[in-house]
Amino acid sequence: MTATVLAIVTSVITLIFIIDLLRRGVLKEKYAVLWLGVAGTALILAVFPGLLNWITSTIGVEVPANLLFFVTIVVLVLVSVQLSYELSRHEAQIRRLAEEVALQEEEIRRIRRALDPE
Amino acid sequence: MLDTPGTGALIAIPAWNESGSVGSVIAKVMTVVPDAAIVVINDGSTDNTEAVARAAGATTLSLPFNVGVGGAMRTAFLYARREGFTSLVQVDADAQHDPEEIPNLLGALDTADVVVGTRFHQDSTYRVRGPRRWAMSLLSWSLSKMAGKEISDTTSGFRAAGPRAIDLFADAYPAEYLGDTVGSLTIAIREGLSISEVPVTMHYRRIGRPSKSALWSTLYLGRASLALLVQLLKRNRHSLREPVS
Helix, strand or coil: CHHHHHHHHHHHHHHHHHHHHHHCCCCCHHHHHHHHHHHHHHHHHHHCHHHHHHHHHHHCCCCHHHHHHHHHHHHHHHHHHHHHHHHHHHHHHHHHHHHHHHHHHHHHHHHHHHHCCC | CCCCCCCCEEEEEEECCCCCCHHHHHHHHHHHCCCCEEEEEEECCCCCHHHHHHHCCCEEEEECCCCHHHHHHHHHHHHHHHHCCCEEEECCCCCCECHHHHHHHHHHCCCCCEEEEECCCCCCCCCCCHHHHHHHHHHHHHHHHHHCCCCCCCCCCCEEECHHHHHHHHHHCCCCCCHHHHHHHHHHHHCCCCEEEEECCECCCCCCCHHHHHHHHHHHHHHHHHHHHHHHHCCCCCCCCCCCC
Protein backbone atom coordinates (compact mmCIF):
# COMPACT_ATOMS: atom_id res chain seq x y z
CA MET A 1 0.00 0.00 0.00
CA THR A 2 2.82 2.41 0.82
CA ALA A 3 4.22 1.85 -2.70
CA THR A 4 0.91 2.99 -4.19
CA VAL A 5 0.85 6.10 -1.99
CA LEU A 6 4.44 6.89 -2.89
CA ALA A 7 3.70 6.51 -6.61
CA ILE A 8 0.60 8.73 -6.40
CA VAL A 9 2.39 11.42 -4.39
CA THR A 10 5.38 11.43 -6.76
CA SER A 11 3.30 11.72 -9.92
CA VAL A 12 1.07 14.42 -8.41
CA ILE A 13 4.14 16.46 -7.38
CA THR A 14 5.60 16.04 -10.88
CA LEU A 15 2.33 17.17 -12.44
CA ILE A 16 2.14 20.23 -10.20
CA PHE A 17 5.78 21.06 -10.91
CA ILE A 18 5.29 20.92 -14.70
CA ILE A 19 2.04 22.89 -14.59
CA ASP A 20 3.85 25.51 -12.52
CA LEU A 21 6.71 25.72 -15.04
CA LEU A 22 4.15 26.09 -17.79
CA ARG A 23 2.24 28.74 -15.85
CA ARG A 24 5.39 30.80 -15.30
CA GLY A 25 6.18 30.55 -19.00
CA VAL A 26 9.50 28.79 -18.41
CA LEU A 27 8.60 25.65 -20.33
CA LYS A 28 7.33 25.75 -23.89
CA GLU A 29 4.02 24.04 -24.56
CA LYS A 30 5.46 21.43 -26.89
CA TYR A 31 7.78 20.13 -24.16
CA ALA A 32 5.21 20.57 -21.41
CA VAL A 33 2.71 18.39 -23.28
CA LEU A 34 5.23 15.54 -23.34
CA TRP A 35 5.99 15.69 -19.63
CA LEU A 36 2.35 16.18 -18.70
CA GLY A 37 1.64 13.01 -20.68
CA VAL A 38 4.36 11.12 -18.83
CA ALA A 39 3.28 12.38 -15.40
CA GLY A 40 -0.39 11.81 -16.23
CA THR A 41 0.25 8.23 -17.29
CA ALA A 42 2.25 7.65 -14.12
CA LEU A 43 -0.63 8.99 -12.01
CA ILE A 44 -3.21 6.79 -13.75
CA LEU A 45 -1.03 3.72 -13.23
CA ALA A 46 -0.45 4.69 -9.60
CA VAL A 47 -4.18 5.09 -8.88
CA PHE A 48 -5.14 1.93 -10.80
CA PRO A 49 -2.28 -0.56 -10.31
CA GLY A 50 -4.54 -3.27 -11.76
CA LEU A 51 -4.30 -1.56 -15.12
CA LEU A 52 -0.57 -2.22 -15.35
CA ASN A 53 -1.08 -5.87 -14.37
CA TRP A 54 -3.79 -6.23 -17.01
CA ILE A 55 -1.62 -4.69 -19.78
CA THR A 56 1.33 -6.83 -18.69
CA SER A 57 -0.56 -10.10 -18.90
CA THR A 58 -2.28 -9.07 -22.12
CA ILE A 59 0.98 -8.57 -24.00
CA GLY A 60 2.56 -11.56 -22.30
CA VAL A 61 5.23 -9.94 -20.13
CA GLU A 62 5.78 -11.83 -16.86
CA VAL A 63 6.72 -9.10 -14.39
CA PRO A 64 4.75 -5.80 -14.49
CA ALA A 65 7.75 -3.84 -13.23
CA ASN A 66 9.79 -4.99 -16.23
CA LEU A 67 7.22 -3.62 -18.65
CA LEU A 68 7.18 -0.34 -16.74
CA PHE A 69 10.98 -0.04 -16.82
CA PHE A 70 11.15 -1.02 -20.48
CA VAL A 71 8.59 1.55 -21.57
CA THR A 72 10.18 4.20 -19.36
CA ILE A 73 13.64 3.64 -20.84
CA VAL A 74 12.32 3.73 -24.40
CA VAL A 75 10.47 7.00 -23.72
CA LEU A 76 13.53 8.60 -22.08
CA VAL A 77 15.85 7.56 -24.94
CA LEU A 78 13.44 8.99 -27.50
CA VAL A 79 13.24 12.23 -25.52
CA SER A 80 17.06 12.51 -25.43
CA VAL A 81 17.33 11.95 -29.16
CA GLN A 82 14.68 14.58 -29.75
CA LEU A 83 16.59 17.03 -27.53
CA SER A 84 19.85 16.33 -29.40
CA TYR A 85 18.01 17.05 -32.61
CA GLU A 86 16.67 20.33 -31.30
CA LEU A 87 20.11 21.26 -29.99
CA SER A 88 21.76 20.58 -33.37
CA ARG A 89 19.16 22.67 -35.10
CA HIS A 90 19.66 25.53 -32.68
CA GLU A 91 23.44 25.38 -33.03
CA ALA A 92 23.09 25.64 -36.80
CA GLN A 93 20.67 28.54 -36.45
CA ILE A 94 22.86 30.39 -33.96
CA ARG A 95 25.89 29.93 -36.18
CA ARG A 96 23.93 31.25 -39.12
CA LEU A 97 22.98 34.31 -37.06
CA ALA A 98 26.60 34.83 -35.99
CA GLU A 99 27.65 34.82 -39.64
CA GLU A 100 24.93 37.30 -40.44
CA VAL A 101 26.00 39.57 -37.56
CA ALA A 102 29.56 39.62 -38.91
CA LEU A 103 28.36 40.48 -42.43
CA GLN A 104 25.90 43.15 -41.26
CA GLU A 105 28.49 44.78 -39.03
CA GLU A 106 30.85 45.19 -41.96
CA GLU A 107 27.99 46.54 -44.07
CA ILE A 108 27.14 49.12 -41.40
CA ARG A 109 30.78 50.13 -41.14
CA ARG A 110 30.92 50.64 -44.87
CA ILE A 111 27.71 52.68 -44.98
CA ARG A 112 28.96 54.86 -42.13
CA ARG A 113 32.20 55.48 -43.95
CA ALA A 114 30.27 56.47 -47.06
CA LEU A 115 28.03 58.88 -45.13
CA ASP A 116 30.82 60.46 -43.14
CA PRO A 117 34.13 60.05 -44.92
CA GLU A 118 36.58 61.01 -42.21
CA MET B 1 39.75 48.71 -50.58
CA LEU B 2 37.17 47.54 -53.07
CA ASP B 3 33.99 49.44 -52.40
CA THR B 4 32.75 48.80 -55.89
CA PRO B 5 31.16 45.39 -55.90
CA GLY B 6 33.75 43.17 -57.24
CA THR B 7 34.92 41.47 -60.11
CA GLY B 8 38.03 39.70 -59.25
CA ALA B 9 39.52 37.74 -56.47
CA LEU B 10 38.83 37.72 -52.77
CA ILE B 11 41.52 36.43 -50.44
CA ALA B 12 39.79 35.04 -47.35
CA ILE B 13 41.85 34.62 -44.19
CA PRO B 14 40.09 32.87 -41.29
CA ALA B 15 41.80 33.95 -38.07
CA TRP B 16 41.38 32.93 -34.46
CA ASN B 17 43.76 34.68 -32.10
CA GLU B 18 46.38 35.22 -34.78
CA SER B 19 47.34 38.83 -34.07
CA GLY B 20 51.00 37.81 -34.16
CA SER B 21 51.00 36.61 -37.76
CA VAL B 22 47.91 37.94 -39.53
CA GLY B 23 49.47 41.34 -40.23
CA SER B 24 52.46 39.93 -42.08
CA VAL B 25 50.28 37.47 -44.00
CA ILE B 26 48.10 40.37 -45.22
CA ALA B 27 51.15 42.43 -46.19
CA LYS B 28 52.58 39.52 -48.14
CA VAL B 29 49.27 38.85 -49.92
CA MET B 30 49.07 42.52 -50.91
CA THR B 31 52.45 42.44 -52.59
CA VAL B 32 51.71 39.19 -54.44
CA VAL B 33 48.16 39.97 -55.59
CA PRO B 34 47.74 43.76 -55.34
CA ASP B 35 44.41 43.74 -57.20
CA ALA B 36 42.71 41.27 -54.91
CA ALA B 37 40.47 42.24 -52.01
CA ILE B 38 41.39 40.80 -48.64
CA VAL B 39 38.90 39.80 -45.99
CA VAL B 40 39.89 38.52 -42.57
CA ILE B 41 37.22 36.50 -40.81
CA ASN B 42 37.88 37.10 -37.16
CA ASP B 43 36.50 33.94 -35.56
CA GLY B 44 35.71 35.18 -32.08
CA SER B 45 39.29 36.12 -31.22
CA THR B 46 40.02 37.29 -27.71
CA ASP B 47 43.15 39.15 -28.79
CA ASN B 48 43.35 42.16 -31.13
CA THR B 49 43.36 40.13 -34.36
CA GLU B 50 40.64 42.35 -35.80
CA ALA B 51 42.47 45.61 -35.11
CA VAL B 52 45.72 44.25 -36.52
CA ALA B 53 43.97 43.02 -39.67
CA ARG B 54 42.26 46.37 -40.25
CA ALA B 55 45.44 48.30 -39.61
CA ALA B 56 47.08 46.11 -42.25
CA GLY B 57 44.39 47.18 -44.70
CA ALA B 58 42.06 44.19 -44.80
CA THR B 59 38.29 44.19 -44.56
CA THR B 60 37.20 42.34 -41.43
CA LEU B 61 34.19 40.21 -40.66
CA SER B 62 33.98 39.59 -36.93
CA LEU B 63 32.01 36.62 -35.67
CA PRO B 64 30.61 37.30 -32.19
CA PHE B 65 32.02 33.99 -30.90
CA ASN B 66 34.23 31.18 -32.13
CA VAL B 67 32.44 28.99 -34.68
CA GLY B 68 35.41 27.10 -36.17
CA VAL B 69 37.09 27.30 -39.55
CA GLY B 70 34.06 25.88 -41.39
CA GLY B 71 31.72 28.57 -40.08
CA ALA B 72 34.29 31.27 -40.70
CA MET B 73 34.73 30.11 -44.29
CA ARG B 74 31.00 30.02 -44.92
CA THR B 75 30.87 33.63 -43.77
CA ALA B 76 33.60 34.37 -46.31
CA PHE B 77 31.67 32.61 -49.09
CA LEU B 78 28.48 34.50 -48.18
CA TYR B 79 30.46 37.74 -48.32
CA ALA B 80 32.01 36.78 -51.67
CA ARG B 81 28.62 35.97 -53.17
CA ARG B 82 26.95 39.13 -51.89
CA GLU B 83 29.78 41.32 -53.07
CA GLY B 84 29.97 39.60 -56.41
CA PHE B 85 33.47 38.20 -56.29
CA THR B 86 34.20 35.61 -58.94
CA SER B 87 36.96 33.77 -57.12
CA LEU B 88 37.97 33.17 -53.53
CA VAL B 89 41.27 31.90 -52.16
CA GLN B 90 41.48 30.62 -48.59
CA VAL B 91 44.76 31.41 -46.88
CA ASP B 92 45.53 30.56 -43.26
CA ALA B 93 46.42 33.38 -40.89
CA ASP B 94 49.27 31.46 -39.25
CA ALA B 95 51.61 31.93 -42.21
CA GLN B 96 51.80 28.24 -43.10
CA HIS B 97 50.53 28.99 -46.60
CA ASP B 98 52.86 30.90 -48.90
CA PRO B 99 50.98 33.78 -50.58
CA GLU B 100 53.43 33.49 -53.50
CA GLU B 101 51.43 30.46 -54.56
CA ILE B 102 48.07 32.28 -54.73
CA PRO B 103 48.45 33.14 -58.45
CA ASN B 104 48.97 29.43 -59.22
CA LEU B 105 45.73 28.54 -57.44
CA LEU B 106 43.84 31.35 -59.18
CA GLY B 107 45.28 30.35 -62.54
CA ALA B 108 44.04 26.79 -62.15
CA LEU B 109 40.49 28.10 -61.63
CA ASP B 110 40.31 28.62 -65.40
CA THR B 111 39.81 24.90 -65.80
CA ALA B 112 38.26 23.88 -62.47
CA ASP B 113 35.64 25.02 -59.95
CA VAL B 114 37.69 24.12 -56.90
CA VAL B 115 41.49 24.13 -56.74
CA VAL B 116 43.24 22.42 -53.84
CA GLY B 117 46.83 23.19 -52.94
CA THR B 118 48.32 19.75 -52.36
CA ARG B 119 51.20 19.08 -50.00
CA PHE B 120 51.90 15.73 -51.65
CA HIS B 121 53.99 16.05 -54.77
CA GLN B 122 57.42 15.21 -56.13
CA ASP B 123 59.34 18.13 -54.65
CA SER B 124 57.47 18.14 -51.36
CA THR B 125 59.21 17.56 -48.06
CA TYR B 126 55.86 17.15 -46.34
CA ARG B 127 55.61 13.78 -44.62
CA VAL B 128 53.04 12.28 -42.33
CA ARG B 129 53.22 9.03 -40.42
CA GLY B 130 51.05 6.59 -38.50
CA PRO B 131 47.30 6.95 -38.08
CA ARG B 132 47.33 10.41 -39.56
CA ARG B 133 48.84 9.05 -42.74
CA TRP B 134 46.30 6.20 -42.86
CA ALA B 135 43.50 8.70 -42.38
CA MET B 136 44.77 10.92 -45.15
CA SER B 137 45.22 7.95 -47.50
CA LEU B 138 41.74 6.68 -46.75
CA LEU B 139 40.21 10.10 -47.37
CA SER B 140 42.25 10.59 -50.51
CA TRP B 141 41.29 7.17 -51.86
CA SER B 142 37.57 7.65 -51.16
CA LEU B 143 37.36 11.14 -52.58
CA SER B 144 39.42 10.21 -55.63
CA LYS B 145 36.96 7.37 -56.29
CA MET B 146 34.04 9.76 -55.97
CA ALA B 147 35.60 12.41 -58.16
CA GLY B 148 36.89 9.98 -60.73
CA LYS B 149 40.32 11.59 -60.59
CA GLU B 150 43.15 11.78 -58.12
CA ILE B 151 42.81 14.08 -55.15
CA SER B 152 45.96 13.54 -53.10
CA ASP B 153 45.45 16.06 -50.30
CA THR B 154 41.89 16.27 -49.01
CA THR B 155 42.63 18.16 -45.80
CA SER B 156 44.62 21.03 -47.23
CA GLY B 157 43.21 24.41 -46.23
CA PHE B 158 44.99 26.25 -49.02
CA ARG B 159 42.34 26.36 -51.74
CA ALA B 160 40.62 28.42 -54.36
CA ALA B 161 36.98 28.48 -55.42
CA GLY B 162 35.42 29.77 -58.62
CA PRO B 163 31.96 31.35 -59.04
CA ARG B 164 30.00 28.08 -59.05
CA ALA B 165 31.82 26.87 -55.94
CA ILE B 166 31.27 30.22 -54.19
CA ASP B 167 27.54 29.97 -54.85
CA LEU B 168 27.41 26.41 -53.52
CA PHE B 169 29.63 26.94 -50.47
CA ALA B 170 27.81 30.12 -49.38
CA ASP B 171 24.88 27.82 -48.57
CA ALA B 172 26.41 24.47 -47.87
CA TYR B 173 29.91 24.85 -46.45
CA PRO B 174 30.12 22.32 -43.58
CA ALA B 175 30.94 23.59 -40.12
CA GLU B 176 32.01 20.46 -38.25
CA TYR B 177 35.65 19.82 -37.39
CA LEU B 178 37.39 18.31 -40.44
CA GLY B 179 34.03 18.51 -42.14
CA ASP B 180 35.15 21.80 -43.59
CA THR B 181 37.98 20.45 -45.73
CA VAL B 182 36.75 16.93 -46.45
CA GLY B 183 33.07 17.78 -46.40
CA SER B 184 33.33 20.71 -48.76
CA LEU B 185 35.06 18.49 -51.31
CA THR B 186 32.40 15.76 -51.11
CA ILE B 187 29.68 18.37 -51.49
CA ALA B 188 31.47 19.91 -54.47
CA ILE B 189 31.92 16.52 -56.16
CA ARG B 190 28.30 15.58 -55.59
CA GLU B 191 27.13 18.82 -57.12
CA GLY B 192 29.18 18.05 -60.18
CA LEU B 193 31.86 20.68 -59.67
CA SER B 194 35.30 19.94 -61.06
CA ILE B 195 38.29 19.75 -58.75
CA SER B 196 41.94 20.09 -59.56
CA GLU B 197 45.15 20.17 -57.57
CA VAL B 198 48.15 22.45 -57.59
CA PRO B 199 51.35 21.60 -55.72
CA VAL B 200 52.11 23.87 -52.76
CA THR B 201 54.66 24.09 -49.97
CA MET B 202 53.60 24.55 -46.38
CA HIS B 203 55.59 26.29 -43.71
CA TYR B 204 54.89 24.70 -40.37
CA ARG B 205 55.42 26.71 -37.25
CA ARG B 206 55.76 23.81 -34.90
CA ILE B 207 57.49 20.71 -36.03
CA GLY B 208 57.30 17.33 -34.36
CA ARG B 209 55.94 16.59 -30.97
CA PRO B 210 55.93 12.82 -31.38
CA SER B 211 54.78 11.67 -27.96
CA LYS B 212 51.71 13.80 -27.86
CA SER B 213 50.78 13.41 -31.48
CA ALA B 214 50.35 9.60 -31.39
CA LEU B 215 47.10 9.84 -29.49
CA TRP B 216 46.14 12.94 -31.37
CA SER B 217 46.72 11.24 -34.71
CA THR B 218 44.55 8.30 -33.75
CA LEU B 219 41.79 10.68 -32.78
CA TYR B 220 42.33 12.42 -36.07
CA LEU B 221 41.89 9.15 -37.95
CA GLY B 222 38.63 8.47 -36.17
CA ARG B 223 37.28 11.94 -36.67
CA ALA B 224 38.32 12.05 -40.30
CA SER B 225 36.61 8.75 -41.03
CA LEU B 226 33.52 9.93 -39.18
CA ALA B 227 33.49 13.20 -41.10
CA LEU B 228 33.68 11.28 -44.37
CA LEU B 229 30.99 8.82 -43.33
CA VAL B 230 28.66 11.60 -42.25
CA GLN B 231 29.19 13.41 -45.53
CA LEU B 232 28.48 10.25 -47.53
CA LEU B 233 25.29 9.60 -45.60
CA LYS B 234 23.99 13.14 -45.94
CA ARG B 235 21.08 13.62 -48.23
CA ASN B 236 20.04 17.22 -48.08
CA ARG B 237 22.95 19.39 -49.03
CA HIS B 238 21.40 22.74 -48.35
CA SER B 239 20.50 22.48 -44.71
CA LEU B 240 20.01 26.20 -44.24
CA ARG B 241 19.64 27.84 -47.57
CA GLU B 242 19.88 31.60 -47.52
CA PRO B 243 16.47 33.16 -48.16
CA VAL B 244 16.29 34.88 -51.52
CA SER B 245 15.37 38.52 -51.08
